[in-house]
Amino acid sequence: MKLPVYLSLLHTSEGTLAASLRQVSEGHGHEPDVHFICQILAAQCDVHQEALAPMLERFGEPGDDEPERLHVDGLSTTRSGPIGLLRDLQDLYLLASLVDITWAMIKQAAQGLRDAELLSIVTDCDGETAIQLRWLQTRMKQAAPQALILAG
C-alpha cells in the first residue's frame, strides 16, 4: 500500500509550508497583514501535522522506494520590495497547492478504505487549506497591479 508515502508527503509538506509561512511573516514585517496572518496560517499547519501523526503511526512508515522527488523545498530566505512580496506569496501559493492536492488524494484513499477516522481528519483540515489558498490568491491579486506596473 502506498498510502503511507502520501501521508508522509503531506506531513512533510505541511511542515515545509508552516516554516515558509513563518519565514515570510518575519521577512515582511512591514506588511502587517502578511506578518500576522502568515503566523495564523502557520499555526493551522502545525495543527494539521499533529492531526496526521496518529495516521502515520497506524499506516506505518513508507518503504524505501518513496518517490523523494515529490518533496519540495520551502523558502529559505525572503525577498524584499513589492515584487519580492509578490514572489514570496506566489511561492507560498505553490507550497499550499501541493498540500491542498495531497489532502484531496488522501481523501480519495480514505473514502476508498471507508476509514472514518482518516476521513474526519481530512474534513477538519482540508477546508483550512482551501482558505489559505484563497487568502494567498487574493493578497497576490491585490498586490500584483501595483508591483508589476508601478513599483521601482
Added chain:
Amino acid sequence: MVDRIAEIWGTRTPYARDELWPTRVDQVLAEGVDESDVERWVQSACVLCSNGCGIDIAVKDGTMVGVRGRSLDIVNHGRLGPKGLFASWQGVSNEDRLTVPLVRENGVLVESDWETAMQRIVTRSRNLLDDKGPLSHGFYTSGQLFLEEYYAQAIVAKAGIGTPHMDGNTRLCTATAAAAMKESFGSDGQPGSYVDIDECDAMFLFGHNMAESQTVLWMRVLDRIAGPDKPRIVCVDPRFTEVARQAEVHLPVRPGTNLALMHGLVRELFINGWIDQEYIDQHTMNVEQLRATVEPWTPEAVAETCGVEADDVRRAAEIFGTSERVLSTVLQGFYQSSQATASSCAVNNLHLLRGLLGKPGCGILQMNGQPTAQNNRECGADGDLSGFRNWENPEHVQQLVDLWNVDASIIPHWAPPTHAMQIFRYVEQGSIEFLWISATNPAVSMPQLSRIRDILSVDSVFLVVQDLYLTETAQYADVVLPAAAWGEKTGTFTNVNRTVHLSEKAVEPPGEARSDFDTFLDYSRRMGFTRLDGTPLLDWTGPEDAFAAWKECTRGRPCDYTGITYDKLRGGSGVQWPCNEEHPDGTVRLYRDGVFPTNPGYCESYGHDLLTGAPVGPESYQAVNPAGRAIFKTAPYHPAHETPDDDYPFRYTTGRTVYHLHTRTKTGRSPQLNGAAPDAWVEISARDAEAYEVAEGDIVRVESRRGHLTAPVRVSGIRDGSIFAPFHYGYWDEGGVPGGNYRAANELTITEWDPVSKQPILKNAAVRITKIADGTAASPAPTTTASRPVSTAGRGRGVLPTVGGPAAQAKETIAPVAPAMVVAEEEHS
C-alpha cells in the same frame, strides 16, 4: 437655563415602553443675541457625530449666531448635545479658517489663488496619469462630507481616473459595522432603528460608550431608565463609563478579548435553549458551525480569558435570553479591537438565534462614528462600488457602466478596493505619487504617528489637502484647498439609522473657500473626464443634480433613495431609507419578513473567512446559495497580537471624551467645549496608581514599542492593568508639529488591522508607564463622564468639577409640541 457642560444630557423627560419620546427643544444663541434678533432659522442636521440630530441654524447679519434642535425631527425630538449646541456653529464661524488656497513654494506654504492651485493639481495629475496610469493616484476621503460630494468623488475616482486606491477615514470608525452587516445579512444596511429604544425591554451596549459618543441617543435611553418600566442594561467596556454606571451587568473585559466573551454569551443561549428554532430553520444558515465554534467557551473559560466574573457572563446571557425585546448597539470598543468583524458578527448572531430582528424593540444598531460615514459607504468613497454593489459581480459592475456611460474596463473591479492603511503603504513605497486627502486629519488619527508623519513627508508624493483649517496634515501638503463648511453649502447626509437629512446653506463661506462639491466638479472638468458620448463625466450644476443622479444609482438597491427629494426633506423631519414606491414614507426597520439581501445576484458581498479575511468567492457562495437567509458567521478566538509582557506590562486603549470630536478641529474652537477638556490626560486604575506611586495630576510617560506620550494622570475607574488615553489631542494648537512634547494617543498605537473590515486596531497595544514629575494640579480630564476620578484618588490635590459657567447656559423647552412619530405606516398601523 441649564449649564450643558455640567449637565451633558440635560433635563430628564421620563417615558414608558411604547410611549413616544417627549419633545424637548434645546437652544443656544451667541452672547448678546436675543431670539428676536435672529433673522432666519435655516434647516440642517448636526455633523458632530453619527446621530444626525435635526438642527436649525440661527442667522443674523450673514453669520451663524446659534442653533436649536428641530422639534419635529424623528431623530432628536428637539434635543441637542454639548457638541451640537456649542461646536456646530462656533466650530466653523472662526477667524482661523482657511480663506484662500495655499501652494508650496521653496518648501513653505504660501497664499495663492484657485487658478494657480487647481492648475498645479491638474498638471501633476495629468502627467502622472499619462506616464504611470491610474494606480499612481490615491484618495483618502472623509466621514464629514455630504452625500453629493462623496458621489462626485466616487465617480471621479472610479470612472474618471479608474483607481482602486480610494478609501475614507470611515475605515477608522465604521468599516467594521459595514463588514459585519455584509457578512451576516449580505449587505450593509442598519437593521434597527432609534424607536427601538422606546420599545425595548433590554439594551446591550457592546464597546459603545453611547453616553459620550452619541449624547442625544443616550438622553433617550436615560429617559427610558427614568420611566416606569426601565430597560435592563448590559455594558461591555473596560472603563467605568456612564453606561456602566447605569448597567445591571457591567462586563469590563480585558481589551482585545471581545470575541471570547461573545462566544460565551452565544454558548449560553444554546445551552439554555434560549433560541428560536423555527426562525433559525427558516431564516438562517450555518448554525451548526456556530455551535461547534462556541462549544469550549464556558462562563469559566470566558472569565479566565476576559478577566470578568463567570456569573456576570451568565447573568448577561440570561438577560439576553429571556427578555422579550432586546436592542443591541455596537461601536469602537468592538470595531477598533482584535477580531473586530468576528466579534461584531457575534452580536448579529445573538439576535438571529432568538429571531430578535425586524420587530419593535428588537434591533441591532451597528453604529457609525462620524456624521456622514453612512454616505461614504453608500456612495463608495470607501472604495466599494456605489449603491452597495458587489465588485465581484460582473452584472453589478455593468450597472455602473450603464449608469455612468463609460468604458467597462475603467471601473476597478479586478481586486478588492485598496484600504486606507494599504494606500498609505503604497505612498510610503513611492508607487502612489498623487494623494488627495479631503476633510480628515491622518497626521493625528491614524496609528503609529511617527510613521504617518514620515509617509506624509516623502518626496515622491504630491499631496493635496482640502480642509477648513490648516490641520496637522495640511502642514505637509503641496496644495491646500480651503473648503466651505457645514452651514455654508447645501447637501444631504444620512445618520446611523438610515435617516436622510437635508442641510441647507445658511451663510456664505469665508473668503474664497469653496464647497468640496464644487472643487471635485472643477477637477473633473479640468481633467477633461468624459462619458462615452463625449459629454462631461460630471455635468451637474449643483448638489440637487447630483442627488437626482444618486437616486438612479440606488434604484432597486437596499439603500433605495428613489422616493426622496429635497422638497420632501424640507420643513419636517428626515426620512429613513429605503424610500421608494413601495415605502413612500421610508422604512423604520429592515428584515421584518426575515428575508435578507443574501441572494447571490443581489448581495453586496460574498463574504469572507472571518479569521483570515480570505474571500468566499462567487463559486463557493453560489454553491451554498443563502437565497435570502442570514448567515451565522464566526471564527475561533485568537489572542491579540500584542499582549502585555515584562517590558510593556499594561494594555493600552484609546477613546473619546464627550466634549470633543476627532482631532478637535471644530470642538477645540468652541470655548465651552475646549474649557471642559482643554488638554490630554491618561487614565490608570487606583490599584495600579498605588503600585506605581503616582497620584492625580502627576506627569507620566506612557510608552509602546512605537512611540511615547507624556500627560498628567487621572486615577479613574478603568480596569486594573489598562491605560486609557483620549485620541483628540494633536498639535495644531501647539505649533502644528510635536515639538518634543508628544501628546497624541496614536503615537503609541500599532499598525495592524482587522483581516475582514481592514479597520485599524486602535484599542489594543502593550505599554509601560514611568512617572516623570510630581503634579502641581489636578489633570484636565473631565469629571462628568468615564474620566471622573475614583473617590479614593485625588489625594490632597483637589479635582474641581467640570462646569461650563455662564457661557454654557442653554435654553430647554420641554414638550412645546407633541412628539414626532416615525411616519412609516408599518410602525403605527
